[in-house]
Each structure stands twice: as C-alpha cells, then as structure tokens.
Amino acid sequence: MKLQIQYFALLREQRGLSDETLETTAATPTELYEELGAQYAFTLPADRVRAAVNGEFVAADAKLKTGDTVVFIPPVAGG
C-alpha cells in the first residue's frame, strides 16, 4: 500500500528528508518504523517513538491503510 510519511527533528535528520510517499507491506506503525529504521539506521528503538496517523496519536499496533499520513514522534522536549 501507499503511505505518506513526515519526518521531524532527529528522524528528519537521519532520513535526510521532511516527507516522502512510499510503498510498503508494513501493517502497523511498529512494522513500518522497523522497516525504515533498518534502511536508514535510525538510532531510536521503536519503543522510544510514538506514532501518529492522519494527525492523531495511535497505538503502535494500529492497522495502517493506503493513503494514511504517518508521523513518528521521537521523545518530546518542549518548554
């Protein structure tokens, strides 16, 4: 299926991109993160990253569907 991915902060730097569209067989955010992490050598393990789909936080094992926009949220540090 086709997904949009947006990258922020550490992940944006490690991917070298702010966003991309890709084809994947990953069914969940965790599977997608593992796939991308292996490809681009992300340093944060999957359990340190939250996922958002279409602008809302979702569970790590939520079902992805074609056309979704996925964002991985590294540990936050506002304030």
Add this chain to the structure above:
Amino acid sequence: MFKIVSEPIEIESLKTTLEDAQAGACVTFEGWVRNHNEGKPVQALDYEAYPELAETEGNRILAEARERFALQTIVCVHRTGALQIGDLAVWVAVTAAHRGGAFDGCRYVIDEVKARVPIWKKEHYADGASEWINCATRGAGAEISKKV
C-alpha cells in the same frame, strides 16, 4: 488557546486577551533559553514542532486543565525556530476567580506541554557539538527519557 509560533512571542498583545471582570488572579509562566544543560554550556537552541498535532494535543491539555481547576482563560504559546540565550520559548497564562486554581492550572499546563506536545529541542554547545534533547540512545539520558 494553544498556539505554535515561529516569530517572537508578543506578551503585551497576548495579555489583552486575558482581561476579564470575573478573574481575581492571573498566573503566568515564561520558559527562557538558558546557557547550560546537564553541566554543558549551551550557546543556542533550535525548536521544531509538528504543528498540527502540537496544537491538537496542546488544546487537549488546556481542556483538561479547565476540567480540573476552576479557570477563566488559558493561553499557551510555544515558539519554534532558532532561539538565543534569554529568548522566550514558551508562555503560559491562566486566569481564575482565585489564586489557587490559577497557580495549579498554570503548573499543570506547562508540565503536560513539556511531557506530551510534539515539540523538539536541539541544543548547540560551545564545543561545536549539538544534540536533540531526550533522544540519546546510550548513557543516563537514555534511561531518564525512557521513563517519561
């Protein structure tokens, strides 16, 4: 109102949105960029946000504060971009009929914003190195941020 802004935060104009004849207390919090963190001299910071989700989650926090405390108005503005030492990074203002709710509500908002809103901080150090805060994968920083 929760907002992410890329320009300097204008406190004076934000304050006019707080005027309220029912309010007897106003508590504000200013988060400033300081020149050190965990023993290292800091020269500057970059803040980055995922603006859509930051504003959704930020407004959710304000709604929670409103449910928990007897508040009138709540405003929180967080800046993004390149900031220098002494710059204002975040401003929270809470009004209430009485001071207790205003103090508690302001504390709740800033604590939850720091813990939950998708905003990231990159510190630039005097020795030329830089680091995304809470994103270390080894050492004490990794253990601490894992528990948050």
